[in-house]
Amino acid sequence: AQSVAQPEDQVNVAEGNPLTVKCTYSVSGNPYLFWYVQYPNRGLQFLLKYITGDNLVKGSYGFEAEFNKSQTSFHLKKPSALVSDSALYFCAVREPDSNSGYALNFGKGTSLLVTP
């Protein structure tokens, strides 16, 4: 079975400071990993993904994430936070050969609040 955990319900950071949103996963094989962002009253927007290759993945809006196989983590990072980054962030995982088809397994989300 595949699962993903986001241990923090909320992350607070001051504008201009680096931010990290944590995600750990559990799959039986090599994972496909994703980060999405959701602004109020909107659908989820894709930020970045790890399929294979370089462990450091760069995505939209200056975000990046590092795949760490030994720690089974895929933390989302940004060097300098903006107030406009305040939103709900979801980590998702799926096993490439899963019998569950194409569906992703999402974490419960982490609310990021960036203060001026």
Added chain:
Amino acid sequence: ETGVTQTPRHLVMGMTNKKSLKCEQHLGHNAMYWYKQSAKKPLELMFVYNFKEQTENNSVPSRFSPECPNSSHLFLHLHTLQPEDSALYLCASSPLRGHEQYFGPGTRLTVT
């Protein structure tokens, strides 16, 4: 916004009503999904369609009935819902397995 549209954006319905949610994707994708998003809960996958064929039904009550007439359109027919069904219903699509999904803006459903 993405190339996935959902209508209506907001819906209020009584427990005895019948209504339908519509999703349309303009991205040429082969797979479409329905998710339920409730407050303080992870996204719940409801249904998956691949090339118009339903490939997953995650133990969803029969009061939710999906329909996928073609690869671009997905419906969720609702009847005799319960107040606990009030949630944001999200549609998504993807090209192939392992690829990211693209989400619509959702339909905010309130059951009274």
